[in-house]
Amino acid sequence: MRRSITAVIWPDQCLLCGVWLHEDAERGVCTACLAQIRPLRPEHLCRVCGQTGLAATEAVDRLCPACREAPPAFDAARAYAVYDASLRHLILHYKFKHQSRLHIPLGNHMGLALDTHFADEEISLVTHVPLHWRRRMQRGFDQTELLARFLARRSGRRHMALLKRTRHTPPQSTLDPTRRTANIRGTFTCRAPQKCRDHTVLLVDDILTTGATVDECARILKEAGVARVLVLTLARVELD
Ligand SMILES: [Zn+2]
Numbered sequence: 001m002r003r004s005i006t007a008v009i010w011p012d013q014c015l016l017c018g019v020w021l022h023e024d025a026e027r028g029v030c031t032a033c034l035a036q037i038r039p040l041r042p043e044h045l046c047r048v049c050g051q052t053g054l055a056a057t058e059a060v061d062r063l064c065p066a067c068r069e070a071p072p073a074f075d076a077a078r079a080y081a082v083y084d085a086s087l088r089h090l091i092l093h094y095k096f097k098h099q100s101r102l103h104i105p106l107g108n109h110m111g112l113a114l115d116t117h118f119a120d121e122e123i124s125l126v127t128h129v130p131l132h133w134r135r136r137m138q139r140g141f142d143q144t145e146l147l148a149r150f151l152a153r154r155s156g157r158r159h160m161a162l163l164k165r166t167r168h169t170p171p172q173s174t175l176d177p178t179r180r181t182a183n184i185r186g187t188f189t190c191r192a193p194q195k196c197r198d199h200t201v202l203l204v205d206d207i208l209t210t211g212a213t214v215d216e217c218a219r220i221l222k223e224a225g226v227a228r229v230l231v232l233t234l235a236r237v238e239l240d
């Protein structure tokens, strides 16, 4: 009822196609536009980092060459979809244009990805890659925290803010891929090691590019005694 009144007083338009939105589940984006974003399927992904499009010759044991050579600290990383133009547009609005309501449609689709990719995992805690408090204050909300809390509620799991960002670093997206690992090293600490020991943790982030950030977060969580770290992101950037 409250939603219907809001919809009349303050009608909502799809950020991608401009159509007026009426459905309850549609917040900022219409169902038709969301359906255009094709979710990643579990087949043909590196079983650790989730890299797409592995050539048959590379995929020994379903591992990409990078994971075979130097396995990351996380146990598996998966994404809802590839970072294409539509998803990029939505994520930019979500993060930088105060469109926090987008966490509902995006979170719902991440939830479907969680069901698809991690159905056999016994995830006991959900956490997220946090913003530095200064950036969170500028933005007014932490986009990955909203998604992580939504996913936890949706799947009946507990959310805990396990990580703390102790340093304000330049955004990873502004750096050359080779400098990202050095930039992020030593940025996080675990707030509650005694509460996550032996757990299987779902670590939520928005975009996975080189994986340097989630790798560092997973390293800290493992040091704190976490048994398994599974990463779920909204989007995955296709690297050459
Ligand atoms: Zn639309």
Ligand SMILES: [Zn+2]
Binding pocket: 046, 047, 048, 049, 050, 051, 063, 064, 065, 066, 067, 068
């Ligand atoms: Zn891999």
